[in-house]
Amino acid sequence: MSAAALRIVSSVCGRTWMKALRRPVVLSFSLVQPMIWMLFFGFLFQRYRVERPGGEIRYLDFLLPGICAMTVLFGASQSGIELIRDMQTHFLERLLNTPADRRLLLVGKLTADVTRLLAQATLVFLLGLVVGARISPSLPGLALSAVALGLFGFAFSALSCTIALLTRAPESMAVFVHVVNMPLLFTSTAFVPSRQMPAFLSSVSEINPLTLAVGALRGSLLFQEVPSVSRCVLPLALLALALFGIASAALTRAARD
Numbered sequence: 001m002s003a004a005a006l007r008i009v010s011s012v013c014g015r016t017w018m019k020a021l022r023r024p025v026v027l028s029f030s031l032v033q034p035m036i037w038m039l040f041f042g043f044l045f046q047r048y049r050v051e052r053p054g055g056e057i058r059y060l061d062f063l064l065p066g067i068c069a070m071t072v073l074f075g076a077s078q079s080g081i082e083l084i085r086d087m088q089t090h091f092l093e094r095l096l097n098t099p100a101d102r103r104l105l106l107v108g109k110l111t112a113d114v115t116r117l118l119a120q121a122t123l124v125f126l127l128g129l130v131v132g133a134r135i136s137p138s139l140p141g142l143a144l145s146a147v148a149l150g151l152f153g154f155a156f157s158a159l160s161c162t163i164a165l166l167t168r169a170p171e172s173m174a175v176f177v178h179v180v181n182m183p184l185l186f187t188s189t190a191f192v193p194s195r196q197m198p199a200f201l202s203s204v205s206e207i208n209p210l211t212l213a214v215g216a217l218r219g220s221l222l223f224q225e226v227p228s229v230s231r232c233v234l235p236l237a238l239l240a241l242a243l244f245g246i247a248s249a250a251l252t253r254a255a256r257d
Contacts, residue, residue, distance in 0.1 A: 008100045012108025013115075019082055020116055031120050033074060038067040038128060041191065050193055057222065061135065064128040065218040066190030068121040069210060072149055073185065075117045076156035077176050079110070080164025087168055087254075096255040103248050110157050110244070117153040118146065141220030144227045145213075151236040152213040158240070158247040165250040190214050209239055 042060040050062045086092035095105060129135070159180070163172050185191075187201060188210035194202040205211050216232045219225035227233065 005101070005104055008104045009108040009111065012105050013112040016082065016109050016112035017116065020112070031071065031123065034067050034071040034124055035127060037070065038063060038124070039131065042131065042133075050196075058134070060128075060131070060133050061222060062193070062218070063191065064125065064133040064135070065221050066188075066214050067128065068125050069149060069152070069188075069214045069217060070185060070190055071121045071124045072117045072153040072213070073156060073181055073210060074177070075120055076113065076153050077160050077173065077181050079113045079157035080160035080162075080176075081170065081173055082109075083161055083164040084168060084170050084173075087164075092254070096251070102251050102255065106158075106161070106244070106248055106251055109161070110154055113157040114150050114153045117157075118150055121149065135221045136224055138220050138224040138226060141216075141224065141226040144229070144233065145216035145220040148216040148227060148233050148236050149213050151233065151240045152209060155209065155236065155240040155243045158243040162243070162247045162250045165247070165254045184208060184210050188214060189218075209236060212236055 042063050045059045048059045050057050050059060083092065086095070096102065160173070160176060163176055187204045188208045189205055190210060194205045194211070197205060212232050212235060216227035219227060
């Protein structure tokens with residue numbers, strides 16, 4: 001990447017971060033809601049033990065990686081809101097009229113979103129340790145699972161931006177949460193292992209991208225496992241690339257309109 005391209009990406013990334021810090025409601029919503037779920041579910045089902053071949057584990061320990069991934073999912077769904085505000089103030093129109101490559105503009109925004117989401121997931125993780133979760137991490141596995149979680153966040157931030165660019169309505173973000181996020185969350189292994197699901201739901205969970213991110217994080221945090229690149233990271237990378245391409249096309253269409 002050239003120096004000029006890096007300047008474009010860093011400028012958009014810095015502006016996106018600055019806007020997020022100036023509007024803490026977005027940060028707090030993406031952070032407080034997963035914490036409430038972790039406290040309610042973690043303590044409500046504290047007597048529930050998760051069965052696995054190596055023995056049982058406590059539900060709070062099992063739940064923590066799922067809540068971290070849920071933080072990324074819910075935060076990513078808010079990514080398009082800032083684009084809608086930029087469209088309403090005509091800032092996006094002025095930005096798209098510059099000579100900057102539109103893909104670089106999108107990369108800058110999504111980079112800021114992903115770093116924010118990973119920072120929020122880290123904070124949720126630390127708070128989970130405070131309330132009693134116990135882990136046995138693998139540092140190489142944790143690094144690779146962070147990559148998987150970042151790719152997942154990148155993909156669904158791009159999807160949120162696509163919806164925002166196509167609908168141009170803030171109400172569409174609420175629909176996104178209910179139509180996309182909730183089914184994705186409850187058909188994944190964020191709350192329940194696949195072996196304890198009904199057969200049809202277990203089959204669905206295996207192709208759920210959230211399951212890939214949760215599985216990578218859970219394995220590295222609890223079982224000292226290193227996620228498989230071909231089975232976990234590569235599918236998420238392909239999904240991120242595909243959704244980025246769709247978002248780029250939507251941004252190009254917005255520039256023509």
